Amino acid sequence: MMKVWKNLFKGLIRENPVLVLLLGTCPTLAVTTSVKNALGMGIAAMAVLIGSNFAISLLRKVIPDKVRIPCYIVIIAGFVTVVEMVMHAFVPSLYEALGVFLSLIVVNCIILGRAEMYASKNTVFDSVIDAVGMGLGFTLALFCMASIREIFGAGSWMGITIPVISEFKVPILQNSPGGFFVFGCLIALVNKLFKREPKKEFSCKGCPSAAFCSLKDDAGSKCESDEGKESEGQC
Numbered sequence: 334m335m336k337v338w339k340n341l342f343k344g345l346i347r348e349n350p351v352l353v354l355l356l357g358t359c360p361t362l363a364v365t366t367s368v369k370n371a372l373g374m375g376i377a378a379m380a381v382l383i384g385s386n387f388a389i390s391l392l393r394k395v396i397p398d399k400v401r402i403p404c405y406i407v408i409i410a411g412f413v414t415v416v417e418m419v420m421h422a423f424v425p426s427l428y429e430a431l432g433v434f435l436s437l438i439v440v441n442c443i444i445l446g447r448a449e450m451y452a453s454k455n456t457v458f459d460s461v462i463d464a465v466g467m468g469l470g471f472t473l474a475l476f477c478m479a480s481i482r483e484i485f486g487a488g489s490w491m492g493i494t495i496p497v498i499s500e501f502k503v504p505i506l507q508n509s510p511g512g513f514f515v516f517g518c519l520i521a522l523v524n525k526l527f528k529r530e531p532k533k534e535f536s537c538k539g540c541p542s543a544a545f546c547s548l549k550d551d552a553g554s555k556c557e558s559d560e561g562k563e564s565e566g567q568c
Contacts, residue, residue, distance in 0.1 A: 388412075
């Protein structure tokens with residue numbers, strides 16, 4: 334049970350596909366000028382991710398290894414087509430607003446990456462849970478970024494005008510430079526709050542210059558030269 338919850342929530346922050354893994358940046362920057370568009374893209378991508386992970390995990394023992402990537406793309410394209418048809422039928426305004434970025438879900442690195450790295454190696458249930466977690470993480474990142482850009486760039490939220498902020502809005506946040514700025518700030522915030530500093534471990538083992546090095550490394554490791562003599566150093 335703990336594994337299920339871990340797989341479900343890892344995509345929200347610590348392995349967020351956008352803010353940590355830096356995948357799917359094109360649709361992230363393109364559709365986050367509006368919260369409605371961001372939520373629409375997030376839900377559409379999550380639906381495709383769940384469907385493709387389910388199908389690929391189900392067929393993982395049938396798909397030949399040499400043609401697995403083309404097979405994955407065909408499966409993903411099928412689910413994207415279904416999502417496009419549903420959106421075109423029921424939410425045509427959102428379908429028009431997302432435009433080509435809806436079709437480009439086919440080559441979204443998040444979708445193909447989870448298919449290759451997870452769905453093709455795990456059970457159907459685990460793959461679906463992973464897809465839900467990653468989809469929620471993608472949607473959350475889009476929602477946060479779109480909220481900042483729409484509130485401070487357009488003076489509104491979900492199309493509703495905010496009285497005071499609308500008089501002091503910063504229109505550049507609705508443009509590409511503002512999108513990159515907000516994106517960078519969110520990445521920095523996540524790194525600051527949730528990422529640990531990498532542990533620095535040095536070793537002189539296997540270093541060809543170990544015999545000639547006279548500096549002591551942080552771990553105090555010893556290097557053995559070709560003549561069998563030991564010397565302390567950082568190589």
